[in-house]
Amino acid sequence: MFISVRRRFFTVLLQAQRTFQPSRKMRLVQFQAPQLAGPRLGLESGNNQGVIDLNAFDASLPKTMIEFLEQGEAALSVARRAQNAALPVLARSEVTFLSPVTRPDKVVCVGMNYVDHCKEQHVPVPKKPIIFSKFPSSIVGPYDDIVLPLESQEVDWEVELAVIIGKKGKHIKATDAMAHVAGFTVAQDVSARDWQMKYNGKQWLLGKTFDTFCPLGPALVTRDSVPDPHNLKISCRVNGEVMQSSSTSQMVFKTEELIAWVSQFTTLYPGDVFLTGTPPGVGVFRKPPVFLKKGDEVQCEIEELGIIINKVV
Numbered sequence: 001m002f003i004s005v006r007r008r009f010f011t012v013l014l015q016a017q018r019t020f021q022p023s024r025k026m027r028l029v030q031f032q033a034p035q036l037a038g039p040r041l042g043l044e045s046g047n048n049q050g051v052i053d054l055n056a057f058d059a060s061l062p063k064t065m066i067e068f069l070e071q072g073e074a075a076l077s078v079a080r081r082a083q084n085a086a087l088p089v090l091a092r093s094e095v096t097f098l099s100p101v102t103r104p105d106k107v108v109c110v111g112m113n114y115v116d117h118c119k120e121q122h123v124p125v126p127k128k129p130i131i132f133s134k135f136p137s138s139i140v141g142p143y144d145d146i147v148l149p150l151e152s153q154e155v156d157w158e159v160e161l162a163v164i165i166g167k168k169g170k171h172i173k174a175t176d177a178m179a180h181v182a183g184f185t186v187a188q189d190v191s192a193r194d195w196q197m198k199y200n201g202k203q204w205l206l207g208k209t210f211d212t213f214c215p216l217g218p219a220l221v222t223r224d225s226v227p228d229p230h231n232l233k234i235s236c237r238v239n240g241e242v243m244q245s246s247s248t249s250q251m252v253f254k255t256e257e258l259i260a261w262v263s264q265f266t267t268l269y270p271g272d273v274f275l276t277g278t279p280p281g282v283g284v285f286r287k288p289p290v291f292l293k294k295g296d297e298v299q300c301e302i303e304e305l306g307i308i309i310n311k312v313v
Contacts, residue, residue, distance in 0.1 A: 025226075025304075026083060027219035028183070030065050030098040033090060039098055041068055042090075043083055044219050050089040057082045065101050065220065066271035069166045069182050076222070098141045100185050100220040101164055104271040107134040107214065108262055109189060111204070113277025114250045120280035129253045129261045134189070134275070135209040142186070142217025142308040148294060149210045152192035155292045155312075158278035159236035159300035161229065161248050162187035163255050164220050165272040170263055177259035180268065183222040184229050186308050187275050188215045188236075188300045193284045193291070215300070215310045216273070226304055230254050233303040234279060239296055246279030248302075 031051055032038035040063050042051040054061055058078050062068050068075045111130035112118055118125045140146075148155055166182025189208065196207030226232075230251060236244035253261070258274055283290040292298070296312040 024083075026079060026183075026222040027225075027306075028065065028068070028079065028100065028222065029217075029219045030100055030102065031090075032096045032098060033094055035094075039063055039102075041065065042095075043079060045089045050091045051095050052082055052087050052089055054079060054082055057085070057087060066104065069164075069270035072167065096141070097143060097218050099139050099216040100218075101216065101271045101273060102139060103136050104139075104273050105136075105269045106266070107136055107139070107273045107275065108258075109134055109208065109275040110253065110258060110277045113252050114246065114279045115252060116246055116250050117278060117280045117282075118252075120285055125252055129258055131262060132204045132208065134205075134214050138190075138209045138211060138214040139273075140212045140215050140310075142215060142306075142310075144215060144310060145212065145313045146188075146190055146215065146292070146298070146310045147210075147212045147313055148292065149192065152194055152207075152210070153291070154193040154284065154289070156191045156193050156283040157236055157238060157243065157292060157298050157300075158189040158191055158282055159234055159244050159302070160187040160189050160275045160278050161232070161234065161251075161302055161305075162216060163229075163258075163274040163276060165259075165268045165274070166223075166270055168267065168269050169259075170267045172259055172263040172268070174256040174260040177256040178223065180259060181223045181255065182270070183220040184226055184302075184305055185216055185220050186218070186300050186302045186305050187273075188298065188308060188310065189275050189278060190214065190292075191282075191284075193289075197284075214275075215308050217308050218306050221305050232305070233301075235301050236281065237299040237301075238290075238292070240299075242281075243283070244279050244281035246281075248276075250279060251276060 190213035
């Protein structure tokens with residue numbers, strides 16, 4: 001039974017990622033492997049068969065993504081050399097994928113940032129970005145479980161485009177904002193709607209930040225590998241049923257505007273994560289509402305970036 005479930009998991013994963021990964025995109029990952037002291041940095045191989053160990057290629061590279069990003073172009077140049085070299089590949093079955101970024105300084109979230117999601121709720125499109133946060137401790141890997149908290153009965157899904165900051169900045173101009181972006185990944189903004197909408201004065205933080213409520217991954221796809229992050233298909237499936245299907249072209253405030261807006265208030269650091277909002281189709285606004293339950297499987301997918309698969313336990 002375990003072997004068949006594991007085989008099905010990797011079959012779904014490989015089929016989905018073949019759709020989304022042209023061979024020369026740079027896809028940076030954090031991973032662990034039983035035979036290696038980890039965590040470690042790697043590159044997803046161009047044929048989707050596994051991971052190239054960057055730390056084995058160059059022992060001087062740091063072993064966490066945040067430290068890697070802090071080194072800027074010097075570290076990226078090493079990764080490019082590894083990408084163009086004939087290097088051994090660790091099979092996917094041999095590694096555990098971690099979140100591309102772990103323990104960032106901050107996770108910045110944007111509410112009501114899809115035109116079609118605003119229409120779903122019959123509310124006006126915001127004139128300014130609506131900003132909230134999740135605690136960094138909510139981040140888990142792309143294939144880790146989502147744990148239903150005892151404190152909530154209304155846990156919901158939200159697929160989102162995540163932006164990873166690569167360069168420190170404050171008061172960043174929109175015209176300069178993309179120079180501060182390291183890349184993009186797939187996120188799920190898991191949400192306890194009762195705590196978001198009923199309790200705690202209806203402030204969103206507690207409903208958004210339970211442990212395991214921020215799956216990220218599978219890879220940080222570098223900025224230069226994504227020609228237009230604001231024109232990507234984005235979808236979420238629960239137990240194989242399509243719940244959300246839209247395009248990042250529906251975003252009200254694009255990456256540049258969000259970085260410029262938030263950097264007025266706080267310094268952005270390498271590794272900071274922006275969750276840029278979700279399209280329509282979330283459970284709470286269905287009639288009747290639908291919420292996640294034990295045994296559900298959630299697949300969040302973004303064109304060019306890949307898929308994350310999380311079981312609800």
